Amino acid sequence: MNGNREKGMGDMVEVRLFATFREGRGKVCYLDAAKLVKASDVLEVLRIPQEEVAIYLINGRHSSMEDRVLDGDVLAVFPPVGGG
Amino acid sequence: MENGYNGRIARINLTTGEVRSEELDLELAKKFIGGRGLGTKILYDEGVATAEPLSPENKLIYITGPMTGTKSPTAGRYMVVTKSPLTGMIASSNSGGKWGGKLKYAGWDALIVEGRAEKLSYIHVEDEKIEILDAQEYAGMRSEQLDEELKKVHPECSVLNIGPAGEHQSLLAAIMNDKDRAAGRSGVGAVMGSKNLKAITVSARRTVIPAADEEALQEASRECLRLIKENGVTGGGLRTYGTAVLVNIINNTGSFPTRNWQESYYEQADDTSGETLRETYLVKNAACHRCPIGCGRVVKIGDKVVGGPEYEPLWAYGGNCGVNDLNAIDEANMWCNEYGLDAISTPCTIAAAMELYEKGCISEEECEGMPLEWGSAEAIVEWTKRMGEGRGELAKRMADGSYRLCEYYGHPEISMSVKKQEMPAYDARGIQGIGITYATSNRGGCHVRGYLISPEVLGLPEQLDRTAVEGKAQWCKIFQDLTAVIDSMGLCLFSSFALGAPNYAALLNAGTGTDYTAEELLTVGERIYNLERLFNKAAGMKPEDDRLPKRLTEEPIKNGPSEGMRSRIDVTLPQYYEVRGWENAFPTEETLRRLGLTES
Numbered sequence: 121m122n123g124n125r126e127k128g129m130g131d132m133v134e135v136r137l138f139a140t141f142r143e144g145r146g147k148v149c150y151l152d153a154a155k156l157v158k159a160s161d162v163l164e165v166l167r168i169p170q171e172e173v174a175i176y177l178i179n180g181r182h183s184s185m186e187d188r189v190l191d192g193d194v195l196a197v198f199p200p201v202g203g204g
Numbered sequence: 205m206e207n208g209y210n211g212r213i214a215r216i217n218l219t220t221g222e223v224r225s226e227e228l229d230l231e232l233a234k235k236f237i238g239g240r241g242l243g244t245k246i247l248y249d250e251g252v253a254t255a256e257p258l259s260p261e262n263k264l265i266y267i268t269g270p271m272t273g274t275k276s277p278t279a280g281r282y283m284v285v286t287k288s289p290l291t292g293m294i295a296s297s298n299s300g301g302k303w304g305g306k307l308k309y310a311g312w313d314a315l316i317v318e319g320r321a322e323k324l325s326y327i328h329v330e331d332e333k334i335e336i337l338d339a340q341e342y343a344g345m346r347s348e349q350l351d352e353e354l355k356k357v358h359p360e361c362s363v364l365n366i367g368p369a370g371e372h373q374s375l376l377a378a379i380m381n382d383k384d385r386a387a388g389r390s391g392v393g394a395v396m397g398s399k400n401l402k403a404i405t406v407s408a409r410r411t412v413i414p415a416a417d418e419e420a421l422q423e424a425s426r427e428c429l430r431l432i433k434e435n436g437v438t439g440g441g442l443r444t445y446g447t448a449v450l451v452n453i454i455n456n457t458g459s460f461p462t463r464n465w466q467e468s469y470y471e472q473a474d475d476t477s478g479e480t481l482r483e484t485y486l487v488k489n490a491a492c493h494r495c496p497i498g499c500g501r502v503v504k505i506g507d508k509v510v511g512g513p514e515y516e517p518l519w520a521y522g523g524n525c526g527v528n529d530l531n532a533i534d535e536a537n538m539w540c541n542e543y544g545l546d547a548i549s550t551p552c553t554i555a556a557a558m559e560l561y562e563k564g565c566i567s568e569e570e571c572e573g574m575p576l577e578w579g580s581a582e583a584i585v586e587w588t589k590r591m592g593e594g595r596g597e598l599a600k601r602m603a604d605g606s607y608r609l610c611e612y613y614g615h616p617e618i619s620m621s622v623k624k625q626e627m628p629a630y631d632a633r634g635i636q637g638i639g640i641t642y643a644t645s646n647r648g649g650c651h652v653r654g655y656l657i658s659p660e661v662l663g664l665p666e667q668l669d670r671t672a673v674e675g676k677a678q679w680c681k682i683f684q685d686l687t688a689v690i691d692s693m694g695l696c697l698f699s700s701f702a703l704g705a706p707n708y709a710a711l712l713n714a715g716t717g718t719d720y721t722a723e724e725l726l727t728v729g730e731r732i733y734n735l736e737r738l739f740n741k742a743a744g745m746k747p748e749d750d751r752l753p754k755r756l757t758e759e760p761i762k763n764g765p766s767e768g769m770r771s772r773i774d775v776t777l778p779q780y781y782e783v784r785g786w787e788n789a790f791p792t793e794e795t796l797r798r799l800g801l802t803e804s
């Protein structure tokens with residue numbers, strides 16, 4: 121994983137899906153970065169309703185739907201889950 | 205009594221065989237609630253802080269809370285409070301299952317066990333009758349089999365016991381109940397072993413605990429149940445995936461300690477995740493007494509069906525030992541339950557041993573045919589069994605935890621522990637607040653004394669920046685205080701993903717007839733937290749015991765999304781003492797006065 125958002129790793133965005141979001145979508149998707157602007161665009165492509173998302177990480181950092189998505193970013197999307 | 209309490213405590217002296225029923229001091233109960241709070245108060249007042257932990261002078265308190273056994277959601281918890289042989293400080297280990305509720309139904313709020321039995325014994329509680337019985341025929345028996353054997357003698361009972369690890373006084377020994385629930389931490393099982401006490405069986409005819417205001421309790425419980433059901437974590441996530449769902453979350457924040465915290469991102473983490481467990485070995489979920497959440501896992505190992513691993517052992521045997529074989533982790537976890545070992549500290553000690561082996565401190569010969577190699581599925585299973593049995597020189601040493609092991613080899617810095625107790629599954633370099641919890645926890649390295657992962661990672665009750673330092677000390681204090689309340693009431697900490705202080709106040713007031721506001725209740729939690737600190741002070745704790753291992757402050761994370769980060773405990777610890785009203789790690793006179801802790 122690349123922690124540095126400025127250095128592009130390619131023109132793809134890696135989206136990792138977890139828990140119930142894997143159902144029907146698989147564990148990981150690669151999307152064309154050129155077609156995406158904001159974090160919320162990714163959810164639209166994957167048909168995940170925003171209100172179902174509890175944790176949205178871009179390169180390991182908690183992010184909002186408005187955050188920019190750049191080439192080479194790794195996204196991780198979780199529904200409400202937790203433990204201890 | 206009609207206030208959530210039974211009003212009776214049994215004092216059982218194993219040296220003399222005397223069993224006495226004592227009245228519960230209700231004034232004290234109001235001030236310290238029950239469970240963890242009241243247990244600590246009793247232990248402190250009876251001068252146990254200066255006792256040798258494994259001597260007859262130490263006492264073992266099994267104590268319920270006023271909500272234990274009531275209709276409140278998650279009301280099945282009890283605490284084991286004693287002086288820890290692992291840390292030399294306060295131990296209070298919480299467990300669920302059915303045993304705590306049974307003890308309450310039998311008519312007792314707590315059992316205080318003193319002295320040492322001459323021969324291996326067990327205690328049988330049958331409502332008001334308490335007997336000390338011979339357990340010599342059960343010597344060396346593992347936990348699950350003993351549970352079954354004792355049920356043949358006392359049908360319908362609930363069993364609490366120690367396995368072989370407790371008998372040989374491993375400092376990582378847990379107390380097991382109802383087969384796979386554990387009061388796991390701080391070596392409480394060794395204290396039981398030192399008293400020659402193998403088990404406590406409880407049978408009870410009653411199944412209700414009268415509340416001060418039945419209607420109000422029903423109302424408050426209904427509201428809590430609604431909140432628990434509506435909350436995404438407690439209403440669905442925990443039941444479906446268990447706590448194991450955290451594997452992927454924590455790993456993706458780059459805060460998943462790997463190979464004894466040498467790295468913090470584990471490439472194979474998903475192989476050991478809650479999602480993978482669900483697809484492979486999960487049979488069903490399980491729940492403690494009166495719990496609508498049901499986070500427990502039941503898994504199959506070959507043709508055996510047993511209690512499955514929580515997040516902690518999945519991490520500690522998994523990423524922390526570099527192992528991605530889920531079946532082996534399930535099996536090693538099962539051996540922890542069978543031998544009665546702490547499923548956090550045991551695998552963490554194996555991870556420390558693997559680093560010692562890698563660095564050439566532990567030799568090939570010492571491993572007696574099972575090298576401690578990173579990633580070895582065979583090694584995690586075999587070394588767990590050896591530690592459980594106390595078989596071989598090295599295993600015996602490992603059974604006393606990573607601190608003593610690493611110190612023996614001249615490298616105490618390799619032990620990832622606080623106050624000699626192993627830290628759990630969240631790297632405090634990538635998640636700053638949890639480092640304050642680890643450093644200041646009265647029972648040593650522990651996450652459940654102020655679970656800041658909730659706001660820092662899971663966004664509950666609100667999302668904090670995990671890398672930020674400011675404001676974390678205040679959050680830590682509030683979480684520690686609220687947790688002390690929940691642990692003292694007899695409820696499960698996981699309820700707090702959905703509930704807040706006002707809900708707990710409503711439950712407690714209805715149950716016991718108190719009239720606490722949410723704020724006052726948090727002050728009770730603060731009182732308990734400070735009392736534990738006083739116990740530690742009396743036990744010889746020093747300010748430098750509130751420290752994190754050097755690796756967290758001096759070695760930045762080497763890989764993954766949190767690369768380059770280190771713990772800023774140097775900044776947060778003074779802030780924490782400030783918000784607590786402590787100086788040099790201990791409460792000031794003024795703080796003690798404010799909390800009503802000056803007299804006795």
Ligand code: SF4
Pocket residue numbers: 278280300301490491492493495496497498499500696697698699
């Ligand atoms: S949430 Fe899990 S640990 Fe807590 S009481 Fe329920 S089943 Fe037991």
